[in-house]
């Protein structure tokens with residue numbers, strides 16, 4: 104990247120230095136630990152428009168090979184909470200959109216598509232992970248293109264295109280949103296969830312913000328989000344805190360990063376208190392849902 108994809112400036116500065124540990128001269132950036140929250144290569148900022156992105160030389164920005172191999176059986180166990188989360192987002196989408204043709208980019212195991220279909224939507228997905236795309240197709244019977252969005256082509260047009268936790272992984276968000284613009288019908292709706300660097304938690308944690316990660320290549324703030332939308336033919340319609348339904352037992356299992364024993368005891372205690380399957384609604388770490396409307400070329 105020699106020019107800012109948003110404003111074409113050639114002037115960048117380092118915003119936060121890499122905190123990836125190197126062992127014996129060998130970087131661990133591409134091993135599984137690189138998926139850890141808060142572990143990131145050098146983070147750059149455009150001096151002109153403030154667009155923030157990971158060091159371009161740190162490797163293939165879109166990590167397609169890693170995504171193609173991702174398998175995550177634990178994810179499948181949390182279907183109920185995923186459906187609750189997506190149900191809340193669909194309530195809002197249905198209030199903002201009258202059509203019922205939907206494309207989900209990065210649809211993963213297909214839970215959102217399944218939920219939307221049950222509410223009367225005609226759905227299709229795009230997913231780079233083979234394991235996840237196979238699950239969506241064979242177990243849920245939804246129509247999924249296996250591959251990156253850059254390889255997806257169709258004559259179909261949609262009323263809504265969604266990207267849940269996908270935008271921050273893109274190497275070229277301008278190109279992808281440009282493609283989405285062409286896939287949408289007039290007045291169509293683009294919906295995505297991503298983190299916002301203007302959120303108080305991101306401003307407070309600075310270089311220790313957990314969503315600075317090896318695989319998160321793009322980090323928007325209010326200004327660059329609006330510029331990205333404007334440059335690709337969209338206008339911001341609504342933004343709100345993205346709330347996620349999370350099962351107490353699942354949340355506690357994530358304590359394992361602090362050691363097995365605390366997680367085991369916390370899960371036992373939650374079972375004893377019959378809390379394990381309770382659902383918590385959490386809006387966290389500056390995640391926002393963005394609803395943007397397609398503008399017609401004037």
Ligand SMILES: [Zn+2]
Nearest residue numbers: 107110149152
């Ligand atoms: Zn710029």
